[in-house]
Amino acid sequence: xxxxDFLWRNPSPKSAYDVVIVGGGGHGLATAYYLARxxxxxxxxxxxxxxxxGGNMARNTTIIRSNYLWDESAAIYExxxxxxxxxxxxxxxxxxxxxxGVLNLAHNLPDVREGRRRASxxxxxxxxxxxxxADEVKKFCPILNTSPxxxxxVLGATLQRRAGIAKHDxxxxxxxRAADALGVDxxxxxxxxxxxxxxxxxxxxRTSQGRIAAGTVALAAAGHTSVLADKAGxxxxxxxxxxxxxxxxxxxxxxxxxxxxxxxxVYVSQAHKGELVMGAGIDAYNSYGQRGSFxxxxxxxxxxxxxxxxxxxxxxxxxxAGIVDVAPDASPIIGPTPVEGLYINAGWGTGGxxxxxxxxxxxxxxxxxxxxxxxxxxFSLDRFTTGALIDEHGAAAVAx
Amino acid sequence: MTPExxxxxxxxxxxxxxxxxxxxxxxxxxxxxxDAGQRPGGQYWRHAEGGRGQHWKAYEGLSRRLGQVxxxxxxxxxxxxxxxxxxTLRLTGHDPVTxxxxxxxxxxxxxxxPIPGWDxxxxxxxxxxxxxxxxxxxxxxxxxVVAGTGPFLLPVAVALARAGVxxxxxxxxxxxxxxxxxxxxALAAPSKSVEAVRYAAAMTARRVLYRTRTVITExxxxxxxxxxxxxxxxxxxxxxxADLVALGWGFTPSLELPIMLGAxxxxxxxxxxxxxxxxxxxxxxxxxxxxxxATGVGGAALALAEGRLAALTLAGSGKxxxxxxxxxxxxxxxxxxxxACPVPAEWTAWLTESTVVCRCEEVPYGELRRACHDxxxxxxxxxxxxxxxxxxxxxxxxxxxATAAIAARLNGRVATADDLRAFAARVPAFPVALEDLAEN
Ligand SMILES: Cc1cc2nc3c(=O)[nH]c(=O)nc-3n(C[C@H](O)[C@H](O)[C@H](O)COP(=O)(O)OP(=O)(O)OC[C@H]3O[C@@H](n4cnc5c(N)ncnc54)[C@H](O)[C@@H]3O)c2cc1C
Ligand SMILES: Cc1cc2nc3c(=O)[nH]c(=O)nc-3n(C[C@H](O)[C@H](O)[C@H](O)COP(=O)(O)OP(=O)(O)OC[C@H]3O[C@@H](n4cnc5c(N)ncnc54)[C@H](O)[C@@H]3O)c2cc1C
Numbered sequence: 055x056x057x058x059d060f061l062w063r064n065p066s067p068k069s070a071y072d073v074v075i076v077g078g079g080g081h082g083l084a085t086a087y088y089l090a091r092x093x094x095x096x097x098x099x100x101x102x103x104x105x106x107x108g109g110n111m112a113r114n115t116t117i118i119r120s121n122y123l124w125d126e127s128a129a130i131y132e133x134x135x136x137x138x139x140x141x142x143x144x145x146x147x148x149x150x151x152x153x154x155g156v157l158n159l160a161h162n163l164p165d166v167r168e169g170r171r172r173a174s175x176x177x178x179x180x181x182x183x184x185x186x187x188a189d190e191v192k193k194f195c196p197i198l199n200t201s202p203x204x205x206x207x208v209l210g211a212t213l214q215r216r217a218g219i220a221k222h223d224x225x226x227x228x229x230x231r232a233a234d235a236l237g238v239d240x241x242x243x244x245x246x247x248x249x250x251x252x253x254x255x256x257x258x259x260r261t262s263q264g265r266i267a268a269g270t271v272a273l274a275a276a277g278h279t280s281v282l283a284d285k286a287g288x289x290x291x292x293x294x295x296x297x298x299x300x301x302x303x304x305x306x307x308x309x310x311x312x313x314x315x316x317x318x319x320v321y322v323s324q325a326h327k328g329e330l331v332m333g334a335g336i337d338a339y340n341s342y343g344q345r346g347s348f349x350x351x352x353x354x355x356x357x358x359x360x361x362x363x364x365x366x367x368x369x370x371x372x373x374x375a376g377i378v379d380v381a382p383d384a385s386p387i388i389g390p391t392p393v394e395g396l397y398i399n400a401g402w403g404t405g406g407x408x409x410x411x412x413x414x415x416x417x418x419x420x421x422x423x424x425x426x427x428x429x430x431x432x433f434s435l436d437r438f439t440t441g442a443l444i445d446e447h448g449a450a451a452v453a454x
Numbered sequence: 455m456t457p458e459x460x461x462x463x464x465x466x467x468x469x470x471x472x473x474x475x476x477x478x479x480x481x482x483x484x485x486x487x488x489d490a491g492q493r494p495g496g497q498y499w500r501h502a503e504g505g506r507g508q509h510w511k512a513y514e515g516l517s518r519r520l521g522q523v524x525x526x527x528x529x530x531x532x533x534x535x536x537x538x539x540x541x542t543l544r545l546t547g548h549d550p551v552t553x554x555x556x557x558x559x560x561x562x563x564x565x566x567x568p569i570p571g572w573d574x575x576x577x578x579x580x581x582x583x584x585x586x587x588x589x590x591x592x593x594x595x596x597x598x599v600v601a602g603t604g605p606f607l608l609p610v611a612v613a614l615a616r617a618g619v620x621x622x623x624x625x626x627x628x629x630x631x632x633x634x635x636x637x638x639x640a641l642a643a644p645s646k647s648v649e650a651v652r653y654a655a656a657m658t659a660r661r662v663l664y665r666t667r668t669v670i671t672e673x674x675x676x677x678x679x680x681x682x683x684x685x686x687x688x689x690x691x692x693x694x695x696a697d698l699v700a701l702g703w704g705f706t707p708s709l710e711l712p713i714m715l716g717a718x719x720x721x722x723x724x725x726x727x728x729x730x731x732x733x734x735x736x737x738x739x740x741x742x743x744x745x746x747x748a749t750g751v752g753g754a755a756l757a758l759a760e761g762r763l764a765a766l767t768l769a770g771s772g773k774x775x776x777x778x779x780x781x782x783x784x785x786x787x788x789x790x791x792x793x794a795c796p797v798p799a800e801w802t803a804w805l806t807e808s809t810v811v812c813r814c815e816e817v818p819y820g821e822l823r824r825a826c827h828d829x830x831x832x833x834x835x836x837x838x839x840x841x842x843x844x845x846x847x848x849x850x851x852x853x854x855x856a857t858a859a860i861a862a863r864l865n866g867r868v869a870t871a872d873d874l875r876a877f878a879a880r881v882p883a884f885p886v887a888l889e890d891l892a893e894n
Binding site for chain 1: 533535544829830835836839840846847849880881882885886887888889891892893
């Protein structure tokens with residue numbers, strides 16, 4: 055599909071806005087769109103230091119699902135998934151959202167127990183989830199090697215049929231065009247370098263294009279959020295990790311679902327044109343270098359080929375890495391900060407693409423009403439002082 | 455147990471790599487020489503089994519000096535990483551190799567310009583034609599036009615003529631005086647100018663029409679190349695029938711490995727991105743030496759000298775003064791040649807909306823224009839994101855230079871090093887099978 059002729063204007067920044075959003079990735083764009091559409095707040099600018107959606111939005115492997123373990127997570131991701139289901143129509147843009155089903159493989163007995171537990175927790179939350187035994191997995195995804203004689207035998211899997219993938223650049227452009235049409239200024243090449251804070255309240259941002267006054271400042275800078283928050287005097291409990299992925303040459307259609315394996319730390323899908331997209335788990339060390347250590351991906355692909363021996367001759371044309379920001383409990387942070395008028399949306403780690411519509415929705419509501427949206431409440435910054443953590447680590451080691 | 459790392463790994467066995475390996479071995483270093491080809495020689499000494507190439511004595515001399523060198527032919531280095539010990543090189547179909555230092559001699563490949571009709575069957579890169587002739591002795595056509603710019607058009611035309619192809623014309627975009635009769639250059643690299651004169655003589659003998667200041671603006675044909683359109687500096691145009699069109703617009707250095715290791719790059723006189731080296735072939739990355747075409751296009755003699763110099767520098771030899779002087783002279787000549795043979799500034803004006811720029815992703819010029827004019831892309835990176843050139847199989851090896859130039863031109867400027875860098879970094883260096891990538 056070709057994108058429409060006109061996507062967005064390229065305005066120069068005004069000297070003041072009601073709301074300034076820092077970061078033009080998926081979350082920033084969605085937030086601006088819902089601010090305008092749901093709340094009628096249109097005197098809004100997105101300030102993006104590079105290109106719209108050139109950060110992790112451009113690097114992610116686009117898995118969308120909502121079968122998270124805890125109620126709080128399931129609620130916000132399911133809200134997001136419901137929005138995905140109507141989004142192409144709403145934005146009048148083909149996002150190539152394909153609900154092809156996501157399998158989460160279980161390779162040992164604890165995996166099986168955990169998978170069954172998650173499937174039933176999901177069902178109780180009204181989220182579609184099924185438990186498949188090994189034979190059913192084979193039927194659902196015939197190219198998967200379900201032989202018991204491998205390092206990671208497939209003992210079963212959870213399946214969410216409504217889960218799937220979308221095309222990330224279309225998502226960004228769809229939101230950008232719609233936000234622009236509602237009057238939001240999308241400003242590229244504008245880096246936020248600091249904040250002006252007066253009597254505990256943020257009043258302006260300093261940028262590479264000068265000072266811009268703001269009633270409210272909303273951070274949506276993903277991996278760079280800690281650095282930014284630091285400039286406002288806020289220490290965030292986020293750690294940055296490289297996350298790697300790779301893409302293959304084009305193949306005929308062979309894989310019509312997404313397969314993930316927590317134990318193997320790998321996931322595979324076949325994207326719309328026919329390329330395989332594979333992702334690895336998170337690298338253990340902290341780093342801002344854009345290339346993850348290669349041993350990680352080597353090891354994980356070794357295990358992946360046992361699951362998909364037919365891919366061994368497929369050629370990889372590119373590998374890359376993005377830096378993801380992860381909170382101690384592997385859950386996001388959305389809501390107000392100790393600085394009045396300054397809001398934060400970060401810590402989406404390895405799984406924020408799927409959250410794009412839901413996160414934008416609740417973040418916009420939070421900003422518009424100056425209090426946390428009910429779905430965002432459990433994800434407040436002060437949970438790290440109260441101790442009410444939402445530990446999604448166990449739910450899936452690859453939490454995409 | 456992991457084996458001891460080699461003292462040095464030389465990547466590429468063209469003139470530069472052979473020179474480096476021979477000299478490093480001569481200095482007593484433990485050398486491993488890795489090359490994608492089954493036989494050493496690179497672009498220059500490419501030949502059929504048992505055949506002989508130009509300056510064969512030099513080749514045989516070098517080959518004799520490789521006795522102590524561990525050779526790994528027929529494999530590509532697709533990743534180099536740095537660790538405490540030095541470097542780990544990952545190879546296709548072969549165990550990884552470790553070394554304390556690397557001399558990268560990966561050469562270059564044909565620079566491609568998308569002009570209308572360049573994707574028709576019968577149109578080939580000049581280097582590709584040359585390789586076919588050298589390796590298989592086959593000519594992929596009967597009546598040829600060789601077009602583009604630079605001294606490498608000549609050997610291709612002569613080789614085609616020798617293979618029995620009627621060479622209808624050689625169209626050189628620039629005036630030739632710069633490199634053919636540059637007295638400085640002649641002094642600096644005698645063998646080079648001698649070669650050029652020899653080729654010129656051979657062409658005269660075969661009555662090849664040699665046009666200077668003449669550009670090829672289009673290739674026409676119904677389903678395959680049938681004719682080319684040439685335009686001379688005075689504006690006159692002509693159409694010449696041909697079923698084989700060899701296009702040579704200079705070379706693009708292979709920079710995947712240098713960039714992977716963090717070596718800096720710069721813009722060369724001919725608009726190519728090249729690796730930065732000092733007068734002793736040290737790159738800006740510790741322990742990484744670079745020689746040959748990757749540091750700037752300059753012909754086989756210079757590549758050989760640079761390779762030798764890199765090895766001697768690494769070995770800590772005190773006897774490099776003469777070689778350094780020779781390299782300096784050679785680079786001066788090469789720079790003059792590159793300055794004299796720029797890609798014609800107006801080439802993007804020949805493009806039509808439907809001219810395919812990126813073949814892998816099938817992106818036509820019109821899409822690039824829209825990315826810049828309608829979507830506001832103002833550099834190559836943005837164009838790549840919005841229109842996807844360079845995102846397919848070749849990862850911009852073919853279309854990177856052209857896309858960078860087009861993106862710059864559409865924004866009213868000339869391509870910068872940054873525009874080119876948007877397409878130059880590639881991991882892995884080549885497409886690699888998952889089973890090679892995976893640890894087993
Ligand atoms: C390899 C990889 C695979 C992934 N796979 C998945 C997946 O399958 N499913 C899934 O749900 N998620 C996945 N993710 C995670 C997902 O990409 C992120 O969680 C999500 O994209 C983050 O939100 P964003 O789109 O707003 O971030 P980004 O696109 O990174 O946006 C943040 C923006 O802020 C800008 N910015 C930063 N600092 C400043 C500043 N000072 N001034 C102005 N602008 C600034 C940046 O330039 C950037 O454009 C993956 C991530 C990676 C790296
Ligand atoms: C058509 C044509 C005509 C020419 N005519 C002349 C002439 O008349 N006179 C003259 O002086 N010069 C001529 N040249 C130029 C000459 O061939 C080059 O200057 C010379 O070969 C450069 O030497 P090099 O060692 O830098 O690179 P190359 O000869 O290109 O060698 C590089 C080698 O590295 C290998 N390699 C690259 N990357 C990897 C990797 N990742 N893993 C493993 N192996 C790798 C390649 O396979 C290749 O074998 C001509 C070139 C062409 C194409």
